[in-house]
Amino acid sequence: MARPLATLPKAHLHLHFTGGMRHSTLVELARAHGVRLPDALATDWPPRLRGTDERGWFRFQRLYDIARSVVRTRADVHRLIHEAAQDERDEGSGWLEIQVDPSGYAARLGGLTPAVELVLDAASAAAEATGVGIGVIIAANRTRHPLDARTLARLAAAHAGHGVVGFGLSNDERRGAAADFAPAFRIAARAGLMAVPHGGELAGPPSVRACLDELHADRIGHGVAAADDGDLLERIAAARVTLEVCPSSNVALGVAATPADVPLRPLLDAGAQVALGADDPLLFGQRLTAQYQLARNAHGLSDEQLAELARMSVRGSAAPPAVRSRLLAGIDAWLSAPDPGGARPGPGDARPGADDAPLDPGGARPDPIGARPGALDARTGPGGARLDPGDARVGADGARPGGLSPQSRPA
Numbered sequence: 170m171a172r173p174l175a176t177l178p179k180a181h182l183h184l185h186f187t188g189g190m191r192h193s194t195l196v197e198l199a200r201a202h203g204v205r206l207p208d209a210l211a212t213d214w215p216p217r218l219r220g221t222d223e224r225g226w227f228r229f230q231r232l233y234d235i236a237r238s239v240v241r242t243r244a245d246v247h248r249l250i251h252e253a254a255q256d257e258r259d260e261g262s263g264w265l266e267i268q269v270d271p272s273g274y275a276a277r278l279g280g281l282t283p284a285v286e287l288v289l290d291a292a293s294a295a296a297e298a299t300g301v302g303i304g305v306i307i308a309a310n311r312t313r314h315p316l317d318a319r320t321l322a323r324l325a326a327a328h329a330g331h332g333v334v335g336f337g338l339s340n341d342e343r344r345g346a347a348a349d350f351a352p353a354f355r356i357a358a359r360a361g362l363m364a365v366p367h368g369g370e371l372a373g374p375p376s377v378r379a380c381l382d383e384l385h386a387d388r389i390g391h392g393v394a395a396a397d398d399g400d401l402l403e404r405i406a407a408a409r410v411t412l413e414v415c416p417s418s419n420v421a422l423g424v425a426a427t428p429a430d431v432p433l434r435p436l437l438d439a440g441a442q443v444a445l446g447a448d449d450p451l452l453f454g455q456r457l458t459a460q461y462q463l464a465r466n467a468h469g470l471s472d473e474q475l476a477e478l479a480r481m482s483v484r485g486s487a488a489p490p491a492v493r494s495r496l497l498a499g500i501d502a503w504l505s506a507p508d509p510g511g512a513r514p515g516p517g518d519a520r521p522g523a524d525d526a527p528l529d530p531g532g533a534r535p536d537p538i539g540a541r542p543g544a545l546d547a548r549t550g551p552g553g554a555r556l557d558p559g560d561a562r563v564g565a566d567g568a569r570p571g572g573l574s575p576q577s578r579p580a
């Protein structure tokens with residue numbers, strides 16, 4: 170037995186709003202709103218998927234659209250984000266970046282701006298209730314017109330520093346050239362938002378390059394295709410661009426044949442920053458801790474290496490400094506606590522951080538929540554989320570807009 174991964178403090182940087190819904194909630198909301206779910210989302214859940222060809226991707230998107238259609242009211246939005254934050258807390262995650270394309274909800278929620286404001290209100294309430302800090306990423310859709318993306322980028326920019334921390338680009342990267350979305354990303358960058366497009370999931374290294382060259386990505390959603398290109402990987406490692414690797418998603422969509430085929434070790438061995446994410450647990454059946462479990466079981470990563478993955482998730486995040494420090498300290502405490510099985514570090518060439526401590530039998534137990542971000546104002550201004558210069562690429566003024574953290578609580 171090794172250290173429990175649900176108590177390893179971590180940050181979650183790749184979770185979609187609809188895809189983060191609990192399956193039980195999907196079923197309940199469908200019943201409440203009179204939506205008939207296909208078997209793949211009801212009795213045969215989780216669905217068997219394939220995203221590597223047009224038909225399989227179309228089916229995945231169709232199931233996604235059905236899931237989206239059960240979210241109809243303000244209460245539904247609050248419930249989804251509250252439950253997502255509860256699940257994060259229960260999995261040791263102290264910081265969640267949740268990605269939403271408000272276009273899919275605008276019609277039912279009174280328009281784009283009200284939809285975004287509702288998501289931000291819900292995120293603020295959920296952060297307050299659960300102790301998990303939340304940053305919202307507004308994501309445009311690659312299969313829509315680039316002008317739509319500009320509209321969303323303006324909306325994201327208007328809320329930078331008030332809960333929105335990044336701007337993304339999702340859906341089928343085989344359609345919609347990254348360069349077409351460069352103007353939208355420029356709008357977001359001017360507001361200090363992180364650029365976090367999807368790339369290198371369904372398409373190869375050129376797609377990752379386009380995210381770097383055209384969109385100036387700070388992080389890449391997936392990016393696993395970079396493992397096929399040594400020069401690109403070297404560039405990613407040197408620039409400290411974090412790859413949001415989502416093993417369960419890769420396997421479910423056929424991007425990797427088995428968990429062992431997700432190129433986690435090649436990416437880590439090249440020195441790339443990797444943050445594990447669940448992407449769409451509603452469709453893939455596995456949440457965040459399962460991704461760490463998979464890294465342990467399928468790739469043989471030691472607790473030291475898993476702790477370093479957790480550190481990378483924190484360092485690649487837009488979390489405010491106090492949240493980052495608390496999570497990083499919690500990770501050290503997790504590693505210092507005795508290994509319940511007394512197992513020695515697993516095989517493989519660990520690339521331990523400088524602060525890797527030897528196992529300390531008297532070490533502190535980690536806080537079960539991981540790291541409660543306290544003592545932070547819920548509406549941190551742009552100056553409230555200054556990142557360490559070495560940790561992530563920051564805007565010209567060195568500042569990042571803040572996410573939503575709970576109010577300070579009594580000691």
Ligand SMILES: [Zn+2]
Nearest residue numbers: 185367390448
């Ligand atoms: Zn995604």
